[in-house]
Amino acid sequence: MSSKRAFDLLICLLIFPFFLFFFILCGILIKLTSPGPVLYRQKRVGYKGKPFYILKFRTMFNDSDKALEEILKSNSSLKEDWKRYRKLKKDPRITPIGKLLRRTSLDELPQIINVLKGEMSLVGPRPVTEEELEMYYKEWKEVVLSVPPGITGLWQVSGRNLLPYEERVRLDVEYALKHNMLLDLKILFKTIFVVISGKGAS
Numbered sequence: 001m002s003s004k005r006a007f008d009l010l011i012c013l014l015i016f017p018f019f020l021f022f023f024i025l026c027g028i029l030i031k032l033t034s035p036g037p038v039l040y041r042q043k044r045v046g047y048k049g050k051p052f053y054i055l056k057f058r059t060m061f062n063d064s065d066k067a068l069e070e071i072l073k074s075n076s077s078l079k080e081d082w083k084r085y086r087k088l089k090k091d092p093r094i095t096p097i098g099k100l101l102r103r104t105s106l107d108e109l110p111q112i113i114n115v116l117k118g119e120m121s122l123v124g125p126r127p128v129t130e131e132e133l134e135m136y137y138k139e140w141k142e143v144v145l146s147v148p149p150g151i152t153g154l155w156q157v158s159g160r161n162l163l164p165y166e167e168r169v170r171l172d173v174e175y176a177l178k179h180n181m182l183l184d185l186k187i188l189f190k191t192i193f194v195v196i197s198g199k200g201a202s
Contacts, residue, residue, distance in 0.1 A: 003181060004148075008115050008122050011188075019112050026057050026106055033097045036062045039110055044127040047148040052119040054127050055110035059098025060091075105195045111151045123184040124150025125172035136165055140173045147176050157190035 012019075027038040040058040043051055094102065101107040114120040120127060127149035133141050154171040155163060163171075175183070 004121060004184070005118070007181065007184070011122055012112055012115055015112070019109060022106060022109055026101065026109070029097050030058055030095075034058075034061060034095045043129065044149065045130055045133055045145065046119055046127065047145065049145050051130075052114065052117075054120075055113055057101050057107045057110060059095060059101050059107050060093040061095055108151055115151065119148070121148040121150045122152065123175075123187050124148050124153055124179075125175055126150075126153060126155055126168060136169050137172075140169065143176050144169075144172050147179055152187060152191040154187065157187055157194050160194065 030036075030038050036058055038058060040056045040060075041053040042056075044054045046052045098107070111120055115122060124147055125144045128137070128144075133144075137144055154175045155168045158171055159167075
């Protein structure tokens with residue numbers, strides 16, 4: 001077992017009571033405020049190209065993928081935002097409780113399950129889709145996939161969703177080339193302050 005994997009498991013064990021409490025609380029709030037499942041699963045590309053399903057609390061109304069297609073077809077400026085940031089400002093698909101979960105980053109809490117399963121790490125590059133790899137990472141794909149994707153990372157503490165996609169790629173590559181335990185600890189501590197401030201959250 002690598003030191004990075006051992007560190008991930010130790011931290012997950014320490015925060016498990018916190019995780020369990022908020023998992024139950026968020027699950028109840030999601031079910032009470034909109035129909036649909038508590039968790040959202042999406043296929044991503046993991047360590048060394050192995051696919052996995054990332055877990056998040058559902059923050060959007062049902063059929064959000066179909067709604068996105070219609071939004072992008074009818075609004076060219078939003079289409080440009082999506083191409084540049086892979087996010088929509090004031091996204092109409094997000095539920096009221098979803099806005100709170102995203103602002104506090106609690107929507108990403110279920111990814112601890114991905115970490116426990118060995119599919120992700122606490123710190124790493126962004127977990128991306130195959131489409132994103134082909135469109136944005138290109139010749140840097142193998143470098144970024146050489147380490148497990150993370151719940152947080154350099155992109156998270158450097159502007160989050162305010163960053164254009166090209167800068168996110170650069171930060172992911174930088175992390176993959178330079179990662180070490182000291183850097184992971186610095187990113188984890190910085191993430192706490194970024195989450196509290198809410199800066200860059202969608």
